Amino acid sequence: MTDLFxxxxxxxxxxxxxxxxxxxxxxxxxxxxxxxxTRAICNGRETILLGTYNYMGMxxxxxxxxxxxxxxxxxxxxxxGSRVLNGTYxxxxxxxxxxxxxxxxxxxxxxxxxxxxxxxxxxxxxxKDDYIVLDIDSHASIWDGCSLGNxxxxxxxxxxxxxxxxxxxxxxxxxxxxxxxxGVYSMLGDIxxxxxxxxxxxKYDAMVLVDEAHSMGFIGPNGRGVAEEQGVxxxxxxxxxxxxxxxxxxxxxxxxxxxKFEIMRLVCRPYVFxxxxxxxxxxxxxxxxxxxxHGGAKRAHLWENSRTLHxxxxxxxxxxxxxxxxxxxxxxxMPDLERGAAMWEALxxxxxxxxxxxxxxxxxxxxxxxxxxxxxxxxEQVQTILGMFERAGKAVGIV
Amino acid sequence: xxxxxxDARIRGLIEPFNKKGISVGDDTTFAGDLEFDSLTVMDFxxxxxxxxxxxxxxxxxxxxxxxxxxxxxxxxxxxD
Numbered sequence: 001m002t003d004l005f006x007x008x009x010x011x012x013x014x015x016x017x018x019x020x021x022x023x024x025x026x027x028x029x030x031x032x033x034x035x036x037x038t039r040a041i042c043n044g045r046e047t048i049l050l051g052t053y054n055y056m057g058m059x060x061x062x063x064x065x066x067x068x069x070x071x072x073x074x075x076x077x078x079x080x081g082s083r084v085l086n087g088t089y090x091x092x093x094x095x096x097x098x099x100x101x102x103x104x105x106x107x108x109x110x111x112x113x114x115x116x117x118x119x120x121x122x123x124x125x126x127x128k129d130d131y132i133v134l135d136i137d138s139h140a141s142i143w144d145g146c147s148l149g150n151x152x153x154x155x156x157x158x159x160x161x162x163x164x165x166x167x168x169x170x171x172x173x174x175x176x177x178x179x180x181x182x183g184v185y186s187m188l189g190d191i192x193x194x195x196x197x198x199x200x201x202x203k204y205d206a207m208v209l210v211d212e213a214h215s216m217g218f219i220g221p222n223g224r225g226v227a228e229e230q231g232v233x234x235x236x237x238x239x240x241x242x243x244x245x246x247x248x249x250x251x252x253x254x255x256x257x258x259x260k261f262e263i264m265r266l267v268c269r270p271y272v273f274x275x276x277x278x279x280x281x282x283x284x285x286x287x288x289x290x291x292x293x294h295g296g297a298k299r300a301h302l303w304e305n306s307r308t309l310h311x312x313x314x315x316x317x318x319x320x321x322x323x324x325x326x327x328x329x330x331x332x333x334m335p336d337l338e339r340g341a342a343m344w345e346a347l348x349x350x351x352x353x354x355x356x357x358x359x360x361x362x363x364x365x366x367x368x369x370x371x372x373x374x375x376x377x378x379x380e381q382v383q384t385i386l387g388m389f390e391r392a393g394k395a396v397g398i399v
Numbered sequence: 400x401x402x403x404x405x406d407a408r409i410r411g412l413i414e415p416f417n418k419k420g421i422s423v424g425d426d427t428t429f430a431g432d433l434e435f436d437s438l439t440v441m442d443f444x445x446x447x448x449x450x451x452x453x454x455x456x457x458x459x460x461x462x463x464x465x466x467x468x469x470x471x472x473x474x475x476x477x478x479d
């Protein structure tokens with residue numbers, strides 16, 4: 001019998017070699033207690049959280065928590081059904097209303113996760129003989145949406161407007177075209193030049209889908225994302241987003257002004273063939289989304305945190321993913337996986353949690369320590385974090 | 400453009416990506432013999448697409464494992 005698991009042997013060996021060096025397992029961290037959006041007890045130590053997607057710190061907002069408790073009491077623990085059968089409650093409709101108000105769009109469709117939103121929309125709208133033109137650094141959920149469908153897949157170099165235009169120009173006349181972009185690319189924390197890219201997409205009559213998972217709530221005057229910040233949200237056909245970042249719970253969505261959008265509810269398999277979100281989750285999401293509309297002061301503080309951390313790490317001599325802070329993600333580039341893991345562990349022992357990101361999730365085979373800031377990090381916490389980076393970096397020999 | 404000319408042009412394009420100077424024949428594989436990773440594939444495909452003003456979608460790339468198949472595919476796309 002051929003062991004179907006033998007294909008994983010190289011990864012198993014790499015992992016064993018890493019753990020044999022005595023490093024704490026970066027992919028097996030347990031949070032025993034969560035004290036606030038920015039602090040937890042991790043592997044027995046009190047730790048500052050700098051590797052969550054809790055950008056706006058909504059997880060412990062009292063109104064959000066109360067809404068979830070009320071929904072649990074009134075609607076129960078779960079729906080036990082699909083959105084198109086018995087799984088659409090009042091709360092799901094209220095959540096979609098909140099999204100329509102938040103984005104100023106006509107239609108909103110809530111999925112059980114952000115992953116499923118990309119999977120469902122991309123695989124459903126681009127059919128056989130249509131073309132999907134996408135950035136090579138797209139998130140796994142976008143690539144998996146491409147794999148699930150039958151369209152022709154044409155990637156282009158990251159954020160390269162000219163490369164994207166050339167590919168669009170060569171697509172046979174009459175074929176349907178979908179351009180897929182992200183507002184913030186989550187590995188390096190860089191943003192896309194959406195204004196220029198969308199203008200090129202429009203020139204070639206392509207429809208445009210933008211994943212704003214890492215910008216919602218934070219970037220743009222109303223927190224609608226990078227497309228809003230660059231003044232082109234009205235040119236975007238489909239915005240994909242998630243509740244598992246700034247919104248502070250779990251779930252995904254697509255908003256659109258397409259007049260026929262509602263048909264998606266019947267034809268999109270990752271929407272139809274899965275259970276809908278529990279009532280408590282959609283209640284917390286709806287409350288959080290409505291509060292994020294008025295999050296201007298928090299957005300300003302988060303930008304200040306991002307600038308302080310970026311400037312401080314640069315001054316200490318760390319190599320960063322972007323020359324300037326472009327989002328709430330600051331990626332610190334490590335020389336290799338071994339020293340990356342050692343630095344990750346040194347930071348954890350200092351009492352700081354960041355994400356260790358490694359190939360194949362990262363571009364150009366980089367090992368990254370990815371820091372994501374929260375609007376609830378205080379200015380003092382950011383200074384504490386910089387001190388931890390300085391000590392750990394010197395101990396590991398990176399700076 | 401005939402097959403020989405397309406072959407010659409692709410040979411020129413492959414050179415900067417052929418880091419180990421492997422001798423390239425029709426049965427030379429990209430993943431195995433030339434050790435192309437996904438980023439190299441993207442850059443190499445882009446160079447060919449620009450040279451011949453064609454699109455080789457990922458669906459088509461999945462069918463191309465060796466050099467001869469690539470030349471055949473470009474010949475076909477040129478004819479379309």
